[in-house]
Amino acid sequence: MGQSRKVKAGAGPAGRGPGARTVTMKDVAAAAGVGLGTVSRVFSGGGPVANATRERIEATAARLNYRPSALGRDLRSMRTRNVGLMVADIANTFYGEFTEGVLAAAASADRHVIIGATGEDPGVERDYIELMLGQRPEGIIAFPTGQNADLWREAQDAGIRVVFADRPVESIPAPVVLSDNAGSAYALTEYLLALGHSRIGYLGGPANVYTAIERESGFRRAHADAGIQVAEHLVLRSRFTRGLAHAGAARLLSADPPPTAVFASNNVLGEEVLGALSVAGLRVPRDVSFVMFDDVPWAKLTRPDVTVIAQPTWAMGREALRLVIEQGTAGPAPRVVLNSKLIVRGSAAPPAAPAGQFTPQRKDE
């Protein structure tokens, strides 16, 4: 990595403070005794430039400490190298890893990432889209709330390449990068059923959220295929926020009859289930088995460690950026589906009491 180009403080003509006028292309042209166009050709790789001239210009530019201004370039060329990224919650490692994938791909493609966190709030999302529209980015990657279809359409009309992550927006024909929610939920459920569970508690997401719908459908299909009825009184839906999730988890565990296994449909819900299990004094997996959608760092650290579905989060981010850059001109918007992986750890075991034939304990009241 070039550690050349050392700058003596206070040495060059670029003095101190805000008074220091920025070096422009015109300065370089004048100092090198060439025309403006020639300098531009050197830095933007446009037309032909004689080798001698190119070297002289590059030397002059380095001496003057010239740096091309993205402002001028972007305005003139009417396109930027910025990509907007809108996640729900950047403190959640799921989005963090996704972002990491985006950043990695962006760095190799020489793109810059402008990030925003919506908190799943359509109003905030709206503000961010409007902000982005003003910035004229090359594209926007978003975990959409599902609202604001008008603005998404406007963005597309403005030539901004929109790519959705994790869930599509029905009315917007944009590329989407997904993980196989239904299939993974199916696999995880199938695993529990195979262990002998037949009363599986399910803590799902809101009924209007794409991933929640997909996962629940996988959960149900696995039951159907195994010829086992879903224990409907153990299927709960909660917003993906801690407070509500906590209440839901507690209610699930105290249901009657209680679940022999619990399936948390994302990492936040999983944390709350684990907390509720602890409060209830239930031991995993002896008293109840526990599995979760989403792998997280701590899933390996708890005792027992947690059996999970690991989504290819990083790769999803990388693919999303790729879709922005390579977005084709015609044809239907591509839908990239990446496969998740079932990671079996120690939090699930066969149920203590034989499934079926059990004597529900009646609570009075």
Place this chain on the structure above:
Amino acid sequence: MGQSRKVKAGAGPAGRGPGARTVTMKDVAAAAGVGLGTVSRVFSGGGPVANATRERIEATAARLNYRPSALGRDLRSMRTRNVGLMVADIANTFYGEFTEGVLAAAASADRHVIIGATGEDPGVERDYIELMLGQRPEGIIAFPTGQNADLWREAQDAGIRVVFADRPVESIPAPVVLSDNAGSAYALTEYLLALGHSRIGYLGGPANVYTAIERESGFRRAHADAGIQVAEHLVLRSRFTRGLAHAGAARLLSADPPPTAVFASNNVLGEEVLGALSVAGLRVPRDVSFVMFDDVPWAKLTRPDVTVIAQPTWAMGREALRLVIEQGTAGPAPRVVLNSKLIVRGSAAPPAAPAGQFTPQRKDE
């Protein structure tokens, strides 16, 4: 949140695809029958505009679906509303929460955040700074690697407000937002000593990293003040990366004599210690106590839950952005120090064997 301004698809003159010419200020001016300057005054809040004119212009702009271009504005005014943010690893919740704080403050201040992840690699950091320099951001918030002082200076000379987070760079006079590393490490160590521990294992960071130095100094000062000697054979330093940390943690636990408590100096090291404890079959806190610098979501979920130092990460991010925006003109660069909190949970207890008077078990060999 305004859900007005609905856009009929395919209705307006803005047609389909990239052919749709963007609406510019000139268009609005012409359509409203006013001069260019007047439209500008309406949108940039410059000079006086008659109420009637303002309303007419706003109506026209809404009808044409006009959106001011940040490109033109930034170029002409020679200042952007972009702030660069350079973290080490966005998938780490520590940086994630910090970023969340930055984003929250940025949203209220109408700033946009361009994010980059350095992975603590000075070369990558260098590339990012150069990238940012081209973007002419208003400021840069960074967790600096400590290298690239020349570029940081150049950024400052270009009028970019540089703010460092978590650690200063010696030779660069920039504002810094820190947490009280030494003081918090002192408090956490003092807590262990008060429980009766006298052989505390310490897994620290690299000897050239600011936070690592500060935390170790707090650890040592607490010993000194309590009149207890640091168990030097139990003080290890490791890079903040998983592989090396894991080896370090294992070595620490198998030292002779072994520690009665372990102090992990950040969350990554803490995870590895926990993993090593599990492998070694040691029970917390019965066999060995465990405390950690950094609070993380999983610290509440393990059994027992982990006693930690919680840094005000979110607030640090918010302050960093504030420092960018309000960066004063003169005077020494401010150094904002935010206090951390000791959160006592269940992972530390008095040592099993009385401290002092113990019989070291000799291994042959």
Place this chain on the structure above:
DNA sequence: GCTCGTGGTGGTAACGTTTCCACTTGAGTG
């Protein structure tokens, strides 16, 4: 010896905005 293409170059006109200056109007002041 003329044309023709082509590598190399300089200059001018944009891109969409803000900044600045000049101008008009109408009300207030002597």
Place this chain on the structure above:
DNA sequence: CACTCAAGTGGAAACGTTACCACCACGAGC
């Protein structure tokens, strides 16, 4: 009734870059 002042307005000139056209040599082809 001049005279000043401020509110309100229009228009030109920037900002730093790229796109484009025109031009000059010079060698190749006839």
